[in-house]
Amino acid sequence: MVKVIASNVRKGNVLEHDGGLYVVLKADSFRPGKGTPTTTVEMRRISDGVKTVITVKTGEGLERAFVEEVSHNYLYNEGDNYIFINNENYDQVAVKAAMIGDDVVWLQENAECALLMFDGNPVSITLPPRVTMTIMATEPVVKGQTASSSYKPATMENGARVLVPPHIEVGTRIVINTEDSSYVERAKD
Template sequence: MVKVIASNIRKGQVIEHDDKHLYVVLKAETFRPGKGTPTTTIDMRRISDGVKTVITTKTSDGLERAFVEEVSHNYLYKDGADYIFINNETYEQISLTETMIGDGIIFLQENAECHILMFDGKPITISLPARVTMAIMATEPVVKGQTASSSYKPATVESGARVMVPPHIDVGTRIVINTEDSSYVERAKD
C-alpha cells in the first residue's frame, strides 16, 4: 500500500479505508474555503459488497492507495447476471458482476476494450474507455426559436443511457460520449 494525500485522489483509484476494506473512488472533489481548512470529499464504493460511502477529510491527510494491476480485456457478452470479458493475450475469460462494473455499465459495448483492475490476482472493478461512440435512438424534436448555442435537448442512445445533445442532433446520428460524466462530446466522424 502507498500513502497518498487526499487532494491527489482521483476517480477510478482503489484505496484501503480505515475499516480495512478496499474501495473504488467514484468521485473526489476538493473544497477550498476562504477561511478554514481545505477539505476533500470522496464518494466511493466498497468492492466487497457494493455499498457506497462518502467521506470528508483534510486535503493534507494521507490515505492508503492499494496497488492494483490494470489488465486489458475485451467485453464479449452478458450471461445472466454476469458480464464476460476476454484477455486478448492469454484468451482467459473473466466474469464480472454488475456491482463490480458500477454506473458505467450503460456504456459497455460488445468488443469494447476495457481495463480490468486486479488486486491479488482477482478482478475488483473495471475502467471503461474515456469515450464511446453510440447511435441516437430517440430524441425530442427541436422547438422553434431554440437556437441558442447553450440549449441542449435530452436524447436516448442505443444502450438506454440519456445524454443531453445539441438541437441539430437527430435520431440515427452517431455521437461521441464522455463516459466519466455522460456528456456529449461531438458528432462521430465515422
Template structure:
C-alpha cells in the same frame, strides 16, 4: 498498501478504507476556502456490494491506496447477470457483475477494450474507455425558439443509456460520449 494524501486521489483509484473494505473513487474534489483548512470530498463505491459513500477529509490527511493491477480486456457479451470479458494476451475469460462495473454499464459495447482492475488476483472493478461512439435511437423533437448554445434535450443511445444532446442532433446520428460524466462531446466523424 501505500499511504497517499487525500488531494492526490482521482477517479478510478482504489482505496482501502478504515473499515477494511476496498472502495473505488467515483469523484474527488478539493475545496480551498479563503480562510480555514482545505478539504477533499471523495465520492466512492464499496467494491464488495456497490454501496456508495462520501467522505470529507483534510487535503493533507493520508488514506491507504490499494495496489491494483490494470489488465487489458475486451468485452465479449452478456450472459444472464454477468458480463464476459477476455484477456487479450492470455485469452482467459473473466465474468463481472453489474455492481462491479458500476455506472458506466450503459456505455459498454461489444468488442470494447477496457481495463479490469485486479487486487490479489481477483477482479474488483473496470475502467472503461474515456470516450465511446454510439448511435442515437430516439430523441425529442426540437422545440421552436430553442437556442443551440444553452439548451440540451434528452436522447436514448443504442445501449439504452440516456444522454443530453444539443437540439440539432436527430435519431440515427452517431455521437461521441464522455463516459466519465455521460456528457455529449461531438458528432462522430465516421
C-alpha cells in the same frame, strides 16, 4: 501499500481503509477561503459492496492498495455477470454488474476496458473515455431555435438518454463522454 495525498485520490483508485479494500466512486476537494481544505471521498468496500464517505484534510495521506491494471475486451453478459477476455493470455473474467454500476449502459461489445486486479480478482473497471452511438429518437428541429445554450433529450440505441444540440437528428452517430454521459461531438465516421 503506498501513501497518496487525499487531494490526488481519483475515481477508480483502490484504497485500504479500516482494514478493508475500497474502490473510490467520487472524490471532491473543498478549499474554503479561510480554514483547512478538505477532501470528501465516497467509496465502496470491495468485499461486500457497502458504501461509505470519509472527509479528510486535503494534505493527509491515504493508503493506496497495489493493484494491477490489465487491458480486457468486453465479450457478453450472462445474467448478473459481464464477461471480459484478457488481451494477452485469453483468460476470461466475470465482473459483477454492481461493480460497473450505472456506467453499464456505455459498455459495447469488444470495447477495450481496463480492469484493476487485486490478488487475481477484478476490483474496479475503467471504461473507454468515449463511445460512439446512434440516436434512435429525439424531438424534431424547431425553426428559429438557437444552438447556443438549448439542448434537447435524445434516446440512444442502447436506451440511454443524452442531451444533444437542437441540430442533431434521428440516425445521427454521436460521440458521448462516458464519465458524465454528455454529448461531445458528431461522429466522424
